[in-house]
Amino acid sequence: MTNKLILIDGNSIAYRAFFALPLLNNDKGVYTNAVFGFTTMLLRILEDEKPTHMLVAFDAGKTTFRHKTYGEYKGGRQKTPPELSEQFPLVKELLDAFNIMHYQLNQYEADDIIGTLAKHGEKQGWEVNVISGDKDLLQLVSNKVKVSLTKKGLSDVDTYTPTFMEEKMEVSPEQIIDMKALMGDSSDNIPGVPGVGQKTAVKLLKEFKTLEVLYENLDKVSGKKLKEKLENHKEDAYMSKELVTIECESPIEISLENITYNGYEPNQVSAIFKDLGFQSLLTRIEGDVTIPVEEKEELSNLEIEVLDKVEDNIFTGVEAFEVEMLGDNYHLAAIEGFGLVNENKKYFIPTDVAIKSDAFKRWAEDGKYKKWVFDAKKVTVALLKHDIQIKGIEFDLLLASYLIDPSENHHDIPAISHRLGQKQVLFDEEVYGKGAKMKVPEFDELVNHITRKANMIYLLKEEVEKELEQNEQLELLKELELPLSIVLGEMEALGVQVDVDRLKHMGEELKERLQTIESEVHELAGETFNLNSPKQLGPILFEKLGLPVIKKTKTGYSTSADILEQLQNKHEIIPKLLVYRQLGKLQSTYIEGLLKVVHKDNQKIHTRFNQALTQTGRLSSIEPNLQNIPIRLEEGKKIRQAFIASKDGWVIFAADYSQIELRVLAHIANDEKLIEAFNNDMDIHTRTAMDVFHVEADEITDNMRRQAKAVNFGIVYGISDYGLSQNLGITRKDAKTFIDRYLNSYPGVQTYMDEVVQEAKQKGFVTTLMNRRRYLPDITNRNFNLRSFAERTAMNTPIQGSAADIIKLAMINLNEKLKEENMQAQMLLQVHDELILEAPIEELDRLKEIVPSVMESAVELSVPLKVDYAYGKTWYDAK
DNA sequence: AAATTCACGC
DNA sequence: GACGTACGTGAATTTA
Numbered sequence A: 001m002t003n004k005l006i007l008i009d010g011n012s013i014a015y016r017a018f019f020a021l022p023l024l025n026n027d028k029g030v031y032t033n034a035v036f037g038f039t040t041m042l043l044r045i046l047e048d049e050k051p052t053h054m055l056v057a058f059d060a061g062k063t064t065f066r067h068k069t070y071g072e073y074k075g076g077r078q079k080t081p082p083e084l085s086e087q088f089p090l091v092k093e094l095l096d097a098f099n100i101m102h103y104q105l106n107q108y109e110a111d112d113i114i115g116t117l118a119k120h121g122e123k124q125g126w127e128v129n130v131i132s133g134d135k136d137l138l139q140l141v142s143n144k145v146k147v148s149l150t151k152k153g154l155s156d157v158d159t160y161t162p163t164f165m166e167e168k169m170e171v172s173p174e175q176i177i178d179m180k181a182l183m184g185d186s187s188d189n190i191p192g193v194p195g196v197g198q199k200t201a202v203k204l205l206k207e208f209k210t211l212e213v214l215y216e217n218l219d220k221v222s223g224k225k226l227k228e229k230l231e232n233h234k235e236d237a238y239m240s241k242e243l244v245t246i247e248c249e250s251p252i253e254i255s256l257e258n259i260t261y262n263g264y265e266p267n268q269v270s271a272i273f274k275d276l277g278f279q280s281l282l283t284r285i286e287g288d289v290t291i292p293v294e295e296k297e298e299l300s301n302l303e304i305e306v307l308d309k310v311e312d313n314i315f316t317g318v319e320a321f322e323v324e325m326l327g328d329n330y331h332l333a334a335i336e337g338f339g340l341v342n343e344n345k346k347y348f349i350p351t352d353v354a355i356k357s358d359a360f361k362r363w364a365e366d367g368k369y370k371k372w373v374f375d376a377k378k379v380t381v382a383l384l385k386h387d388i389q390i391k392g393i394e395f396d397l398l399l400a401s402y403l404i405d406p407s408e409n410h411h412d413i414p415a416i417s418h419r420l421g422q423k424q425v426l427f428d429e430e431v432y433g434k435g436a437k438m439k440v441p442e443f444d445e446l447v448n449h450i451t452r453k454a455n456m457i458y459l460l461k462e463e464v465e466k467e468l469e470q471n472e473q474l475e476l477l478k479e480l481e482l483p484l485s486i487v488l489g490e491m492e493a494l495g496v497q498v499d500v501d502r503l504k505h506m507g508e509e510l511k512e513r514l515q516t517i518e519s520e521v522h523e524l525a526g527e528t529f530n531l532n533s534p535k536q537l538g539p540i541l542f543e544k545l546g547l548p549v550i551k552k553t554k555t556g557y558s559t560s561a562d563i564l565e566q567l568q569n570k571h572e573i574i575p576k577l578l579v580y581r582q583l584g585k586l587q588s589t590y591i592e593g594l595l596k597v598v599h600k601d602n603q604k605i606h607t608r609f610n611q612a613l614t615q616t617g618r619l620s621s622i623e624p625n626l627q628n629i630p631i632r633l634e635e636g637k638k639i640r641q642a643f644i645a646s647k648d649g650w651v652i653f654a655a656d657y658s659q660i661e662l663r664v665l666a667h668i669a670n671d672e673k674l675i676e677a678f679n680n681d682m683d684i685h686t687r688t689a690m691d692v693f694h695v696e697a698d699e700i701t702d703n704m705r706r707q708a709k710a711v712n713f714g715i716v717y718g719i720s721d722y723g724l725s726q727n728l729g730i731t732r733k734d735a736k737t738f739i740d741r742y743l744n745s746y747p748g749v750q751t752y753m754d755e756v757v758q759e760a761k762q763k764g765f766v767t768t769l770m771n772r773r774r775y776l777p778d779i780t781n782r783n784f785n786l787r788s789f790a791e792r793t794a795m796n797t798p799i800q801g802s803a804a805d806i807i808k809l810a811m812i813n814l815n816e817k818l819k820e821e822n823m824q825a826q827m828l829l830q831v832h833d834e835l836i837l838e839a840p841i842e843e844l845d846r847l848k849e850i851v852p853s854v855m856e857s858a859v860e861l862s863v864p865l866k867v868d869y870a871y872g873k874t875w876y877d878a879k
Numbered sequence B: 001a002a003a004t005t006c007a008c009g010c
Numbered sequence C: 001g002a003c004g005t006a007c008g009t010g011a012a013t014t015t016a
Helices: A010-020 A033-049 A088-097 A110-123 A135-140 A162-169 A173-183 A198-208 A211-216 A224-232 A234-244 A266-276 A279-284 A351-355 A358-365 A376-384 A397-404 A413-419 A428-432 A443-470 A474-494 A500-525 A534-544 A561-566 A573-597 A634-642 A660-669 A672-679 A684-693 A702-717 A721-728 A732-745 A747-763 A784-820 A841-856
Strands: A004-009 A053-058 A101-104 A127-132 A145-150 A157-160 A318-325 A335-341 A346-349 A370-373 A393-396 A496-498 A608-610 A620-622 A650-657 A765-767 A773-775 A826-830 A834-840 A867-872
Touching (some): A004 A010, A004 A033, A004 A110, A010 A033, A010 A053, A010 A088, A010 A127, A033 A088, A033 A279, A033 A747, A088 A266, A101 A110, A110 A127, A110 A135, A127 A135, A135 A145, A135 A173, A162 A173, A173 A198, A173 A211, A173 A234, A198 A211, A211 A234, A224 A234, A266 A279, A279 A747, A318 A376, A335 A351, A335 A443, A346 A351, A346 A443, A370 A376, A370 A443, A376 A393, A376 A474, A393 A397, A393 A474, A397 A413, A397 A443, A397 A474, A413 A443, A443 A474, A474 A608, A474 A784, A474 A826, A500 A573, A500 A634, A561 A573, A650 A784, A650 A841, A660 A672, A660 A747, A672 A684, A684 A702, A684 A732, A702 A721, A702 A732, A702 A784, A721 A732, A747 A765, A747 A784, A765 A784, A773 A784, A784 A826
Parallel strands (some): A053 A101, A127 A145, A370 A393
Antiparallel strands (some): A145 A157, A318 A335, A335 A346, A608 A620, A650 A834, A650 A867, A765 A773, A826 A834
């Protein structure tokens, strides 16, 4: 195998990186853009080229041997900006971490070092690749030596081989020197021959091959003026030649053996990336960053006191507290026991002992006694069922862990503990088993497990809070998520009243209609089959009935609604299938699904809001999901008639933010036009249509508005041109045109989009209004898909996440306000941009004031927030 | 039990 | 120019 030598022009690449990337600094206030760009280039080279030898050469200082020839060499050059010069030491540190040799030599330039080593490598028959941004180096190109020059940005390079050179430059590598001698180089202050630029130089060299031949045959040069100039500046030309010629025999003190490259130590690189704040590059490190191998640690003995009675004096006022339940539906599960840890002792309190104890209740309900818990909402709901209203929760390990990194999949106590190096706790699976085999272990083991969990909360609180503090997220936890979790707990525990009879009635009706359609479809298909099976349906549609295949999935034909819609008129079976799908969905998911989760005792549904799941900061809702109850199609919307107020004379009251995401966008992008549109309370989709289609309001057709709406939708959800094209049934190219026109119309938005992506590249994450974070390691991935996805996420998450922040704050404030005003009205649900409450009719007038005003004033943006509301006997009627 | 496909909301 | 492309939950079917 031949050796492969990579020679990098350090100064040149650092310069390119510096000017290609915006000037951002890391958390320590140090500028790192050049280092960052340098690093991405380095990683790319290592991944692609797999060099065996490597060196980064730097210029040594102000004067070089060339100054003796020409005092004005590189004169008049702009001084290196201090923001860049301070980054050179960092680049060298970085190279050290990569175990890459770097070198500079007094009186010589990086070019000379590179030239010298390139010749050495060439002589050995090695493959040599020179990387720079400086065209002068092209003179080194040969059959063995390739030169890669950075193009505009950093990611793109042109690699010059002798053939590519002839093609692109129209001269040979040797002629580069003569060309430069003739044309000069203003950036290096090399005179050349005045009036001779690249064009003329190339023309001359094509004819005469070398500078020497040219001057020997000066009389053959056509053009009187040109001849004169050449004659008068002969000396300049020869001197210039000397200046641009790379010294390939510079007295370097290193040799090829010194610069073998044996790869880097992942840990060292990881350390410096973290130090520089290059989170996003951590994933590019090849090889394992040895997270000291997760070794199974024996559990040491833990001194636990199992209480048979709770005394007031066991509480210190600061305790970690774990409420353990088996299975995750805390509305149904029984409490297995409590763990309690404070600075003095570790206790296990059996469920009965605690809930029957006045002392326990006194402690729990007294806000002066501070509690550190895992999942404040679960704790709140679980205790509420035993008539205990817990107060004084001041730390929640679940929420903290989520805020630190929402992309982490496992936010349970053992997983978090192990991540932070605390191993003295088992995973639930180890204790309880999993799946069908899940069961409560014997008492001692249970006591141990639960108390250890409480102990972990106690041990980790400080460290986790410190990290939040460093990320400026402590307020987000203490003032937003934690108070919200209490509010959510109350909402969940209260539950939503369901009209079960109505659901059942709808179910019976549906059942009949479904049966009718099913037999009709079987009739049309000429055979019976399972309508719910795409696998059976596919062959019938596309083989037996011969309908055109529009799209395939990896296992067969696609039969999704958008495909079927395109086949609407091809066969009468299609519309029937579509109705069947629609009704079937209602039946299985919404009628049967909801009936399954209605609590028998009170005919209420108690959903659970997952507050530590989504990547954007939104809530999700499970068992059942009450955030996707049908609304678009009338048939489905009727499901909402089954959601009713819990008392006679009460109503459902729903309030929703109008265009909150686009308002947030107007604010954070600070886009003049968008801000103006909202300040004038314009119809935003119409406004967008005017801007995208360049027409007046009265010329806008329904279709134009529909398309504009889809574009806005795309902006808010960060969809791609492909997504938009699917959405509108247009080509990707047209979709891209729409997006481009949108961004041209709103330059503030364009700038924001560019900046937020750059910021994500530098920092590795994006943030929302209230400092929620989302890490985007793929933002520098070289896989186009992954990178594009990360880029869209970078643009979208601050928008959607900030909207989530705002409604969360509004919920806390509204809850507060309702209590303050002694209202009976209660929040029931949150559906991303809307709040659903129930309230006595008598409170309606006040609610109409309070709810919108609290929601609208949650934060002050550069545009107003607008809230619409409606109410009625059922959720359906609150429209 | 896990993967696949489909469909509902924002 | 290719790549497969908003986030969630849940149902039914199929595969393993």
